[in-house]
Amino acid sequence: MADFLTPQQEDFSKWYNEIVQKADLADYSPVRGSMVIKPYGYTLWERIRDELDLRFKETGHVNAYFPLLIPMSFLEKETEHVEGFSPELAVVTHGGGAELEEPLVVRPTSETIIGHMYAKWIQSYRDLPVLINQWANVVRWEMRTRLFLRTTEFLWQEGHTAHATQQEAVEETLRMLDVYTDFAVKEAAIPVIQGRKSESEKFAGAIASYTIEAMMKDGKALQSGTSHFLGQNFARAFDIQFLDENNEKQYAWTTSWGVSTRMVGAVVMCHGDDQGLVLPPHLAPIQVVIVPIWRKDAERAAVIEAAQKIKTQLKGIVRAELDQREGLSPGWKFNDWEMRGVPLRIEIGPRDVANQSVMVARRDIPGREGKVQIAMAELTACLPALLESVQAAIYARALAFRDSHIIDVTTYGELKEAVETGFARAWWAGGTADEAAIKEECKATVRCIPTDQPGGSGACVYTGKPAAEVAIFGRSY
RNA sequence: CGGGGCGUAGCGCAGUUUGGUUAGCGCGCACGGUUUGGGUCCGUGAGGCCGUCGGUUCAAAUCCGACCGCCCCGACCA
Structure with missing residues (x-):
């Protein structure tokens, strides 16, 4: 059965591309690197969106919408920012049949235009904090693209906040990282490692970037959400100033944070198997599918009814x-x-109608073992619990997989070996150059310096210098 | 941008090496029947500028040249 999909073991990459298309999540568009998100895939995204949006509202944020086109000069106001993004900008040079005086960029992210507006809106400490999120599309001209994981255009949310103090902004940055973690674990059933990005992996223009890193079934890491503490960098670049209680001018402290349609890819690669998708019940567009079974027309009517x-x-x-x-x-x-990953399937045939019961099959447990007989009268009571049980089971499975693929290493040789199959965790005191060297040799990078630290100290896995922190290394998407 | 692969029906492919009537096959699609407890079976049918342009030739899907596009692997990135 199921020679319809390339097995994961044979070629994970191929498996991924096939499943995304066969499960009707997305299709290639005529423009290189961009994709059409099909209704089933989009509904999944809507579920992700709704769950996140709920959490944003609960933490005091409101939604707004900022425009797609940004004056080129805005990007140039923050040095690091423009250096980070200029290679991947799509630039509009013509409009209305004439060349524009100033080129416009299609937003790769909206720090700049939002910074510009915040400068206008924020006058007093009484105007703070500003807690705005937007759901939008962005464009980054990537060299190499993959459905959901990296497309030229993608959907995401970007939160942009401004605060009166550094402490508040740092708290916000970490609060949203926790929101992402909570979402990933509870809704997507994806265990994540939360932590800080290394200097070289940091967002262009941030003081510090934080991430949730998930492990895919091929042992590679996928950055599934990021939260940035921007310090006063963008406030200075865009002149976001306010008068404090003492009537003194201060630059605001800002943050930004985002989760994108990449999360769909994370769900696919974290739970999927050789039969197809395995969707976490909380996010599944369809949680239960009812498949009627009959032999003769006479049976048909009763079964359908x-x-x-x-x-x-x-x-x-x-x-x-x-x-x-x-x-x-x-x-x-x-x-x-099963290809579409529906968590529960109800099979109902003439025999079931006669007994007033149905067979319920779990997507996460194949074959007969996953089937239970449930009385029709019990369904409304049983199904929600069964869905929760599937949700818990696939999380547990993903967690066990991940933990068994994280290896604590003390030598560079061990690190090299560990990243072949998963993550390596090691004491780390290296710098950007050391990280680059490791990347060159092992194709692995520091995924993050986890929030959860063991405490104590040890010798850096690469430099041998005393290290106060451990880092997670892995190959990434 | 470097390396690899591929463009033939909606999808997956064969045919190209060695040029030769009307370009095939599987799936899917439409219609009719049959069937339905783990990817039913039969019949009929629709569907092709063989990626584009140019060249060689009596004759090109097939040989030659250029171009375009897509996928995979790498360098860059949510």
């Missing part, structure tokens, strides 16, 4: 769909929904 009744029963309790497609065998449908 019972199936429809179940669907109605489940309304508002779980996201259920009834697969009424004609001419497809149940087996075919089973495989089809």
Whole structure:
């Protein structure tokens, strides 16, 4: 069965490309490096979006929308920022049939235009903090692209906040990192390592960047969300000043943080298997699919009626769909929904109608072991719990996988070996040059310096110098 | 940008080495029937500027040249 997908073991990259298309998440667009997000993939994104948005609102943020086009000169106001982004800018030089006086860039991110507006809006400490988020598309002209993981245009949210004090801004940066962690763990069922980015991996223009790093099933790291403490860099560049309680001018402290459609790729690569997607119930567009089974026309009516009744029963309790497609065998449908990663499948045939029960199959446990018989009357009570059980099980599985692929190493040789299959954790006191050398030799980078530190100290895995922190090394997407 | 691969029906491919009637196959699609508890079966049918342009030739999917595009691996990045 399922020679429809290239097995992960054989070629993970190929598996990924196939599944994204076969599960109807996305398709290639005619423009190199950009993709069409299909309804099923977009619904998944909407689930991600809704869960994050809820958390943003809970932490006091509001949504707004800033424009797509930004004057070129804005990007140039922050030196590091422009250096970081200029190679990947898409620039608009013509409009209305004439060459523009000043080129406009299609936003690669919105710090600059938002900084410009904040300078206008913020006058007094009473105006602070400003806690705005926007859901938007951005464009970065990447050299190499992959569906969801890196596309020329992608969707994301970018939070941009301004604060009166450094402490408040740092707190905000870390608070949103916690929000991301909470989302990843509870909703996406993806265990993440939270930590600080090294100097060389930091956001262009930030004082400090923080990240949640997830491990994919091929042992590679995927940066799944970032939160940046921008200090007063953008406040100085855009003149975001306010009068404090003492009537003194101060530069504001700003932050920015984002999660993108890359998260969809994370869900795919963290949970998917050789049968297809495995979606966490909390994010699955369809949580339960009902597949009716019949042999004769006489049976058909009763089965469909019972199936429809179940669907109605489940309304508002779980996201259920009834697969009424004609001419497809149940087996075919089973495989089809497994490809799409639907967490639970209800099989209902004449025998079930007679017993007033159904078979419920779990996507995360293949074959007979994953099937249980449930009385129709019990469904509304059982299914939510069963979904939670699937959610917990795939998280546990992902966590066990990740933890068994993180190796504590003390020598460089061990590090080199560890990053072949997963992450290496080691004492680290190296600098940017050391990191570059490691990258050259092992194709691995410092993914982060985890928030969770063991304490104490040790010898740096690369330089041998005394180190106060451990770092996570890995190959990344 | 460097290395590799590939452009033939909606998708996946064969045919190209060695040029030769009307370009095939599988899946999918449409219609009819049959079937449906783990990817049913039969029949009928629709669907092609063989990536583009140019060249060689009596004759080009096939040989030659240029170009375009896509995918994979690397350098850059959420």
